[in-house]
Amino acid sequence: MHKHMVRRGGVVGLLAAAALLVGALPASAAPGDGSAFVVSANLTLVGGPAINVGPLAPSHTDGPTTAEVASVSIPNVLTAGVATSEAIRDDATGGVHSEASVxxxxxxxxxxxxxxxxxxxxCDATQGGNTGSTSIVNGTFNGQSLPANPPPNTVIAVPPGPVPPPVLSITLNEQIVNGDGSLTVNAIHIRANTPIISGDVIISSATCGPAAPPIPMASGAGLWIGLGLLGAVAIPVGFSVIRKRRTLVTG
Known part of the structure; x- marks a missing residue:
């Protein structure tokens, strides 16, 4: 009889655990992803070797969540000092934050x-959606000041004007909504398309989202069903143990 009670208790216990999990699981178990890097360059120069660098100092919400390089050097293209990236996920809220700075x-x-x-x-991904931003401090190019907080997808032609055609097209605060719902923010994206030079350079890139559903504690019907089933296990098994102890004592 005791073995039968314990066996029944084990079955009901499994059902209780399943009910609690039903109440606790979010709509999707996949967490939100985020990533970032500081610089990448893919260029073809006439009379010179192709340049393929980066992404440098990459980070990802699955790790490493932070990355840093003391300096960046791409001969005849770019030099920079300290560059860092970060991509973190808050499992409690499902939110994602990614950033890169150079x-x-x-x-x-x-x-x-x-x-x-x-x-x-x-960029940030929350349950309310994705947002992104770019910050530029003391920036100039071709004698032109770069805005400190450019609106999304601000395009600058270098040299300016329709004639001659621009050698470079610079997009500030480039914001791209990807097919999976994530948002990519490229602080500076330089595109070149001439017979002499072609390709692109990206400085500071962050991608995030969409946010994952938060992971709540069991609630609602799943909570009460689970607690009821746990009670159905605990009470009979408890009485069974008490009876067994009484039998041993009286025996």
């Missing part, structure tokens, strides 16, 4: 040059 950037591309004290891309 300090003391010096650019030389297509016969044009520029400098930036600090450039940063950031």
């Amino acid at each position: 300090a003391n950037v010096a650019l030389s591309l297509g016969g044009f040059s520029g400098s930036i004290g600090l450039v940063e891309a950031a």
Whole structure:
């Protein structure tokens, strides 16, 4: 009889655990992803070797969540100082935050040059949606000041004007909504498409989202069913143990 009670208790216990899990599981078990990197360059130069660098200092919500390099050097294209990236996920809320920053950037591309004290891309994914931003400190290129907080997808032609055609197209605060619902923010995306130079350079890139559903404690019907089934296990098994002890004592 005791073995039968314990066996019945084990079965009911499994049912109780299953009910609690039903109440606790979110709609999707897959967490939100995020990533970031500081610089990448893919260029073809006439009379010179192809340049394929990066992504440098990559980070990801699955790890490593942070990355840093003391300096960046791409000959005849770019030099920079300290560059960092970060991609973190909050499992309790499902939110994701990614960012990348590069300090003391010096650019030389297509016969044009520029400098930036600090450039940063950031994005956040929450249950309310995705948002992104770009910050540029003391930035100039081809003698033109770069806005500190450019609106999304601000395009600058270098040289300016329709004639001659631009050698470079610079997109500031480039925001791309990807097919999986995530958002990519490229603080600076330089595109070159001439017979002499072609390709692109990205400085500070962050991708995040969509946010994962939060992971709540068991609630609602699953909670009460689970607690009821646990009670159905605990009470009979408890009485069985008490009877067994009484039998041993009286025996």
